[in-house]
Amino acid sequence: MKNGAGKIVVVGAGPAGMAAARTAADAGAEVTMVDSEPEAGGQYLRGRARFDHPGVTHLKNTEAWLVEDNTLHLRGPAQLRFDALIIATGAYDRPLPFPGWDGPGVITAGAAQALAKQGVTLAERVIVTGTGPFLLPVATALRDLGATLVGVYEASSPTRWLREAKAITANRHKIAELASYRKVLPHLETRTAVIAKHGDRITVAKLDRHWRPVSHRTEHADLVCVGYGFLPRTDLVPDAQRTNDFLDVDEHQRTSVENVYAAGEVTGIGGADLAEAEGVIAGAAAAHQEPPREAVEAVRRGRLFAGALARAHEVQPGWQTWLNQDTTVCRCEKVTLGNLTGATSMRELKLTSRVAMGRCQGRICARNAAELTGVPFDGQRRVIAVPIPLGELAALPEEKS
Amino acid sequence: MHPDVVVMGAGIIGAACAQALKARGLDVLVVDRHGPASGTSAAGEGNVLVSDKEPGPELELAVVSRTLWPELAEDAEWEEKGGLVVATTPDAAEPLNAFAAKQRAAGVDACELTAAEALQQEPHLNPEITAAVHYLQDAQLNPVKATRTLLRGIRITRAEVSTTDGRSVTTKDGVISCGAVVNATGPWARSFGVNVLPRRGVVLVTTPIPGTIRHKVYDADYVGAVASGDADLQTSGVVESTQAGTVLIGSSRQRKGFDDTIESKVLKALARKAITLFPMLSGVPVMRAYGGFRPYAPDHLPIIGEDPRTPGLWHATGHEGAGVGLAPATGALLADLLTGAAPLLDPHPFRVDRPEVLV
Numbered sequence: 001m002k003n004g005a006g007k008i009v010v011v012g013a014g015p016a017g018m019a020a021a022r023t024a025a026d027a028g029a030e031v032t033m034v035d036s037e038p039e040a041g042g043q044y045l046r047g048r049a050r051f052d053h054p055g056v057t058h059l060k061n062t063e064a065w066l067v068e069d070n071t072l073h074l075r076g077p078a079q080l081r082f083d084a085l086i087i088a089t090g091a092y093d094r095p096l097p098f099p100g101w102d103g104p105g106v107i108t109a110g111a112a113q114a115l116a117k118q119g120v121t122l123a124e125r126v127i128v129t130g131t132g133p134f135l136l137p138v139a140t141a142l143r144d145l146g147a148t149l150v151g152v153y154e155a156s157s158p159t160r161w162l163r164e165a166k167a168i169t170a171n172r173h174k175i176a177e178l179a180s181y182r183k184v185l186p187h188l189e190t191r192t193a194v195i196a197k198h199g200d201r202i203t204v205a206k207l208d209r210h211w212r213p214v215s216h217r218t219e220h221a222d223l224v225c226v227g228y229g230f231l232p233r234t235d236l237v238p239d240a241q242r243t244n245d246f247l248d249v250d251e252h253q254r255t256s257v258e259n260v261y262a263a264g265e266v267t268g269i270g271g272a273d274l275a276e277a278e279g280v281i282a283g284a285a286a287a288h289q290e291p292p293r294e295a296v297e298a299v300r301r302g303r304l305f306a307g308a309l310a311r312a313h314e315v316q317p318g319w320q321t322w323l324n325q326d327t328t329v330c331r332c333e334k335v336t337l338g339n340l341t342g343a344t345s346m347r348e349l350k351l352t353s354r355v356a357m358g359r360c361q362g363r364i365c366a367r368n369a370a371e372l373t374g375v376p377f378d379g380q381r382r383v384i385a386v387p388i389p390l391g392e393l394a395a396l397p398e399e400k401s
Numbered sequence: 402m403h404p405d406v407v408v409m410g411a412g413i414i415g416a417a418c419a420q421a422l423k424a425r426g427l428d429v430l431v432v433d434r435h436g437p438a439s440g441t442s443a444a445g446e447g448n449v450l451v452s453d454k455e456p457g458p459e460l461e462l463a464v465v466s467r468t469l470w471p472e473l474a475e476d477a478e479w480e481e482k483g484g485l486v487v488a489t490t491p492d493a494a495e496p497l498n499a500f501a502a503k504q505r506a507a508g509v510d511a512c513e514l515t516a517a518e519a520l521q522q523e524p525h526l527n528p529e530i531t532a533a534v535h536y537l538q539d540a541q542l543n544p545v546k547a548t549r550t551l552l553r554g555i556r557i558t559r560a561e562v563s564t565t566d567g568r569s570v571t572t573k574d575g576v577i578s579c580g581a582v583v584n585a586t587g588p589w590a591r592s593f594g595v596n597v598l599p600r601r602g603v604v605l606v607t608t609p610i611p612g613t614i615r616h617k618v619y620d621a622d623y624v625g626a627v628a629s630g631d632a633d634l635q636t637s638g639v640v641e642s643t644q645a646g647t648v649l650i651g652s653s654r655q656r657k658g659f660d661d662t663i664e665s666k667v668l669k670a671l672a673r674k675a676i677t678l679f680p681m682l683s684g685v686p687v688m689r690a691y692g693g694f695r696p697y698a699p700d701h702l703p704i705i706g707e708d709p710r711t712p713g714l715w716h717a718t719g720h721e722g723a724g725v726g727l728a729p730a731t732g733a734l735l736a737d738l739l740t741g742a743a744p745l746l747d748p749h750p751f752r753v754d755r756p757e758v759l760v
Binding site: 066068073214239333343344345347348351353354358359361382383384387388389390391393394396 | 436438439441459519543544545546549553559605607608609634645647650662663665666668669671672673675676682683684685687688689690691
């Protein structure tokens with residue numbers, strides 16, 4: 001160990017995690033980067049990243065499941081002691097339910113993109129539906145694989161961006177990025193969404209500004225890819241303070257938990273360049289160095305864009321009218337809208353309807369169920385971040401290592 | 402608004418008291434800072450047990466409750482699954498059989514089984530067990546649904562009570578005057594004058610394996626852990642399925658205030674003990690863990706009765722980990738005492754005026 005920078009553990013090897021690991025190692029810290037995938041890159045750079053740094057031990061195919069004081073517990077079981085921990089575990093897609101969303105031929109936009117990046121051809125006729133600029137690269141990837149794009153449906157109105165001049169001015173490169181999606185832009189329809197699917201017959205609706213359908217038509221497609229923004233993966237720090245489920249961080253990317261930093265989409269959705277800049281700051285701060293000015297400036301600009309993105313593509317309550325009483329809300333436990341009980345808290349709702357009690361532990365449905373019933377969404381406090389066999393728990397070391 | 406009785410706490414005990422008082426014609430208002438079953442009641446397994454109680458007042462309360470529950474537990478996933486208590490060491494066999502014999506003398510349905518018979522009941526049980534007792538009366542329900550069922554038709558206000566004088570309760574929104582107040586705030590009851598402490602417990606939940614485990618199965622050393630007052634971590638193997646097919650694994654007991662951090666040493670101990678009972682669980686994933694705080698009185702008996710220092714203030718708390726099982730009889734006893742009716746069982750052991758209870 002040099003410079004007293006200490007042992008730093010980074011969880012996640014996407015743009016934020018890689019930047020954090022590199023920066024901390026360059027500052028002299030002993031760095032371990034833990035990631036559940038076989039290669040670095042995360043969701044964004046899947047299969048396209050090269051990560052190699054002499055100061056970073058990269059643990060691949062490794063899942064972390066509990067933070068306990070200054071120890072990170074890994075599957076195996078194994079433990080890593082740290083002086084500072086950087087959470088860069090990213091986010092996953094939020095689907096919205098509609099009649100037929102739980103049947104075959106519906107996947108999240110993120111899953112579609114991941115499969116496309118592996119060269120998997122998914123279907124002949126595809127629809128991408130949801131909100132946010134992320135729909136465009138997904139549609140592009142599917143089209144490049146030879147799929148016929150039936151439509152790319154953006155539920156929000158593009159005019160919402162007109163109120164965000166400041167964010168746009170500071171982030172011209174983001175607008176330039178749109179040009180790279182020009183092949184799919186002709187398929188883009190705004191204020192539009194898939195609101196039902198019966199076999200290959202897809203009900204496509206025009207929406208008002210609250211996302212209530214005002215008219216609809218039928219399209220034919222084999223695959224519908226759904227993405228209504230993202231939910232952060234924050235299970236390792238269930239007690240950290242958060243806003244709207246994203247982790248709160250200070251100017252050094254510190255969370256409210258001592259010695260724990262966060263970078264990237266766990267703090268808010270703003271794209272890979274913001275994630276990378278946050279990673280640089282977290283890596284430097286965790287290693288007791290002053291963060292580079294360029295990174296601080298990039299984060300300032302990126303947050304302006306992230307804020308505008310969150311406002312322009314905020315999920316509107318009209319989606320709740322797309323469901324029938326028998327529409328599935330929770331796929332794991334087969335809970336329909338009609339099964340959702342009147343409850344005053346998320347816990348009461350879960351224990352009386354079993355919504356969010358299944359394998360996904362509410363990652364997919366809890367937020368939607370909360371909005372449908374009006375109970376406060378308290379961010380799900382999952383104290384075990386990934387399922388772990390009892391035999392592995394029984395094999396934990398006697399005393400904390 | 403001038404109810405006859407304000408019940409503080411909308412957990413299973415508060416709900417049972419409110420239901421019993423309402424059944425006797427009183428106008429009841431329930432006040433809770435979070436809503437129905439938002440504390441200890443939702444943090445357990447929903448057990449209605451007679452098997453873990455030695456003959457004495459608590460067992461009497463449990464037996465009466467057990468007869469009342471089936472009628473009250475409508476729509477609450479009531480299941481008469483039965484309990485299977487097993488000894489896992491040679492030394493534990495004789496005390497388990499002796500304990501069961503004492504319970505039988507007190508009217509509990511406890512049948513000693515051979516290891517082969519026990520394995521017929523629970524095919525995945527560790528064949529190395531040294532003794533087994535089958536308790537037919539042990540049952541389970543969904544505690545949140547049961548709480549809601551009991552509270553049907555009863556007014557609930559969401560508010561936190563700061564003080565009470567037995568004739569009114571004070572909340573942030575004002576003072577509610579009433580004829581009497583019931584303190585059913587579980588592990589938080591100490592704020593209202595009785596010596597109840599939180600005793601932490603953690604439950605592991607596996608992915609669903611429906612039909613694999615049929616009874617509530619637990620290690621005979623559980624009874625010793627329940628009766629202990631030790632502050633240090635104590636664990637005992639307690640395993641059962643829910644109707645959804647998940648397996649619940651307990652139990653742990655720790656006194657550490659209201660600290661709800663999950664500790665790996667607790668997870669490890671629970672996993673080891675569960676695998677001792679059912680070796681096949683070794684490969685089954687745990688998908689979540691949850692914890693709660695049992696309301697614990699130092700002499701291990703519930704507190705049911707009027708506070709001699711504050712006329713009009715009644716307590717119904719201190720049920721530790723057995724609140725679901727003891728709720729209906731607690732509610733009925735409290736309602737009998739409060740209305741001056743003949744009590745359905747001897748209230749003396751549960752009185753508030755006990756040296757360990759008054760603070």
